[in-house]
Amino acid sequence: MFLTKIISDSRLIAYPMPVCLVGAKVKGKPNFMAVGWFSKINNDPPMMMISLLKVQYTAEGIKENKVFSINFPGKNLVAETDFCGMVSGRKADKSQVFKVQYGELEDAPMISECPMCFELKLRDTIELPDMYMFIGEVVAAYADEKYVNEGKYNIAGAEPFFLIESPTYQYFELGPQFAKGFSIGEKIKVVSPK
Amino acid sequence: MFLTKIISDSRLIAYPMPVCLVGAKVKGKPNFMAVGWFSKINNDPPMMMISLLKVQYTAEGIKENKVFSINFPGKNLVAETDFCGMVSGRKADKSQVFKVQYGELEDAPMISECPMCFELKLRDTIELPDMYMFIGEVVAAYADEKYVNEGKYNIAGAEPFFLIESPTYQYFELGPQFAKGFSIGEKIKVVSPK
Numbered sequence: 001m002f003l004t005k006i007i008s009d010s011r012l013i014a015y016p017m018p019v020c021l022v023g024a025k026v027k028g029k030p031n032f033m034a035v036g037w038f039s040k041i042n043n044d045p046p047m048m049m050i051s052l053l054k055v056q057y058t059a060e061g062i063k064e065n066k067v068f069s070i071n072f073p074g075k076n077l078v079a080e081t082d083f084c085g086m087v088s089g090r091k092a093d094k095s096q097v098f099k100v101q102y103g104e105l106e107d108a109p110m111i112s113e114c115p116m117c118f119e120l121k122l123r124d125t126i127e128l129p130d131m132y133m134f135i136g137e138v139v140a141a142y143a144d145e146k147y148v149n150e151g152k153y154n155i156a157g158a159e160p161f162f163l164i165e166s167p168t169y170q171y172f173e174l175g176p177q178f179a180k181g182f183s184i185g186e187k188i189k190v191v192s193p194k
Numbered sequence: 195m196f197l198t199k200i201i202s203d204s205r206l207i208a209y210p211m212p213v214c215l216v217g218a219k220v221k222g223k224p225n226f227m228a229v230g231w232f233s234k235i236n237n238d239p240p241m242m243m244i245s246l247l248k249v250q251y252t253a254e255g256i257k258e259n260k261v262f263s264i265n266f267p268g269k270n271l272v273a274e275t276d277f278c279g280m281v282s283g284r285k286a287d288k289s290q291v292f293k294v295q296y297g298e299l300e301d302a303p304m305i306s307e308c309p310m311c312f313e314l315k316l317r318d319t320i321e322l323p324d325m326y327m328f329i330g331e332v333v334a335a336y337a338d339e340k341y342v343n344e345g346k347y348n349i350a351g352a353e354p355f356f357l358i359e360s361p362t363y364q365y366f367e368l369g370p371q372f373a374k375g376f377s378i379g380e381k382i383k384v385v386s387p388k
Contacts, residue, residue, distance in 0.1 A: 014266050014310040014335070014347065016354055016368055018209040039233040041245040042322040049243065049327070051235040072208050075372065082379030096384040116208040126320065126329075128236040133243070135320075141208070152361035153208060160210055162368065167346035169375030174210055174356065174366055178269065181363030185276030190290040 016162035016172055021084055022050055023069035023100075023109040023117075026061035030095040030109035033058040034085030036163050037131075038070065046138040048120060051131045057089035059132050065107035066122040068136060071114040074159040078171050080113075103140050115144045115158035210356035210366055215278055216244055217263035217294075217303040217311075220255035224289040224303035227252040228279030230357050231325075232264065240332040242314060245325045251283035253326050259301035260316040262330060265308040268353040272365050274307075297334050309338045309352035 017036030024031055037051040048070060052059045062068045073081050080097050087094070099112035103119050110117040120136030127133075147154045162172045211230030218225055231245040242264060246253045256262045267275050274291050281288070293306035297313050304311040314330030321327075341348045356366045 014312070014349065015212040015214070016349060016356075017212070020209070037233045037235055039231045039243065039245065041231055041243075041325060041327050043324045045323065047322060049233065049235075051233065078373045079378045079381055082373070082375060082377070083382035084379070086376055086379045092384050094384065097382060118208070124320075126318075128241060128329075129239065130237045131235060133235050135322075143208075149361065155208060155210060155358045155360050156364075156366065161372070162210075163375055164349045164371075165375075166349050167343065169377075170350075170371045171373040171375055171378070172350065172371050173369030175369035177358075177364045177366050178355070179272045179276070179365040181276060181357055181359075181365055182280055183276070183363075184273045184365070185278070185280045187273055188277035188291060190286050190288065 016164045018160055019073065019081055019163050019171075021071040021073055021081060021111060021114065022052070022058055023071060023111065024058050024061035024067075025065055025107045025109060026057055026089055029093070030100045031058055031061060031089040032071070032084045032094050032097065032109075032111065033089070034081050041135065047123065047135060048118070048138060049133055049135050051128070051133045053130060054132055059134075062122060062134055063125070063132075067105045067108040068120055068122065068134065069108040069110045069117055070120060070136075071111040071117040072158065072160060073111070073114050075161045075171075075173060076159070077113060078161060082171070103142060105139065110142060115147050116153060117142045210358045212354055213267065213275055213357050213365075215265040215267055215275060215305060215308065216246075216252055217265060217305065218252050218255035218261075219259055219301045219303060220251055220283055223287070224294045225252055225255060225283040226265070226278045226288050226291065226303075226305065227283070228275050235329065241317065241329060242312070242332060243327055243329050245322070245327045247324060248326055253328075256316060256328050257319070257326075261299045261302040262314055262316065262328065263302040263304045263311055264314060264330075265305040265311040266352065266354060267305070267308050269355045269365075269367060270353070271307060272355060276365070297336060299333065304336060309341050310347060311336045
């Protein structure tokens, strides 16, 4: 035994979370919320999940309209992102924080200042003890053209950032590239099974 | 309209993915797989999801044993991690790559070299078009004590890293801290709704 058991407490979050802003209309008005609990979950069609507290204002809007957006901010938007994580749409009109634009889905407000945004149709809602996990299908992707070259989006160039929750809440930048994927692993050798 | 519609293709991944290693026993032997599609999804009890291609060897083991582990590697393990993403357990005996240890669940092998590991019980399996999304409840967390201080785990100190898939597959380090969470957002002011 090399590792020590510590806690099985949900406050312990063991990874730096990329941060997105989820957009939804709530009661007819655009609202945005910072979310760290999200992931891609399917290739074809492209699908993503987000997990929101049941009481969250944004959850109301997604349940009502069955569509939402996922917007990836660059680090120049850290204050706006943090605000959208601190303050509920019940208390502040967050439609004022960003320039809002729409694509194919009229109830999925996107953020023009974000280098990349996705529109999603709600495909399923999984009820968990505290949260709703919303499963969405990506119906279109939008990007600031300056980060797109030959159809490829320059993720690092768009200056994504991360939220770390332990030991304290802090935002971190992306660091330098240090290894090649699907490449550096070639040096590991194991005996093959028969 | 400020953003331009580009593609709605699943190959476009818009965020740097933290990378974990999922551990499972398959046919009685420990196996590990690099996974970027995962997230926390519930607070109490703490729950996480991972999304794996249906054909993946690790998926077989999770379906069989109903338990798995999530292990967070530091950047010193990038080659081993990349290997576990490149090569299937059907082709290589990945039980040789790491020192394996067990906690409370006898079929959830953990990686001693990882600074933090979780044991999970499978709570639900959501079938998606390409993938199985496995929903697990964290039953215990383990960490290298050198990253734990007064019960708090130093995420940044454990040197997590990220996989970026566009424009090419590359691993990136975590960068410097640049803003305080639940704090920098205070400077944003909007008119409150009536």
